[in-house]
Amino acid sequence: MSGTFTTSTARNIFFGGTIFFALVFLALTFQNEQIIPQRDQRAQLAANPSIAAGKKVWENNQCIGCHTLFGEGAYFAPELGNVYKRRGPEFIKAWIAAQPTHTPGRRQMPQFNLTDKQLDDLVAFFKYVSEINTNNWPPNIEG
Numbered sequence: 001m002s003g004t005f006t007t008s009t010a011r012n013i014f015f016g017g018t019i020f021f022a023l024v025f026l027a028l029t030f031q032n033e034q035i036i037p038q039r040d041q042r043a044q045l046a047a048n049p050s051i052a053a054g055k056k057v058w059e060n061n062q063c064i065g066c067h068t069l070f071g072e073g074a075y076f077a078p079e080l081g082n083v084y085k086r087r088g089p090e091f092i093k094a095w096i097a098a099q100p101t102h103t104p105g106r107r108q109m110p111q112f113n114l115t116d117k118q119l120d121d122l123v124a125f126f127k128y129v130s131e132i133n134t135n136n137w138p139p140n141i142e143g
């Protein structure tokens, strides 16, 4: 064994491996550079101030204290990163306005007394987050 594994074999493995993985690294960097512009949503953010306003409504009312966004947050209530696609804008606004449901045996969501403008902003925010490519995360769509 020690007879076949010579110094030059070790050197070849070292240089061969270094070159191979440097090329893999370059290829992955190149691929990343192709994907990033496709996923860049900054233009959308700049064009629609409702999205940032909706994020403020989301933050100021501590929605994350019960819900998750992309799997991050609390596990008391459903995932909302994809709620725009699951439910659509009208359901979301009607739902928030109709809380609490007082349905026996179901967890309750408080009434936040949001204005129509705040509801529209929230919907713009939910639409924006629903279009972010998360590679299908979280795997369980209702969280």
Ligand code: HEC
Pocket (backbone or CB within 6 Å): 057, 058, 061, 062, 063, 064, 065, 066, 067, 076, 077, 078, 080, 083, 086, 087, 092, 095, 096, 101, 103, 106, 107, 108, 109, 110, 112, 122, 142
């Ligand atoms: C005290 C906990 C709590 C807070 C805070 C809360 N929610 Fe909820 N929310 C719930 C619960 C529980 C449900 C599910 C109720 C059910 O299914 O009967 C829910 C459901 C929803 C749904 C429907 C989800 C679906 O999949 O159908 C939306 C939309 C929603 N919440 C938005 C919000 C927004 C926006 C905020 C912040 C303004 C917020 N929630 C804050 C508890 C909360």
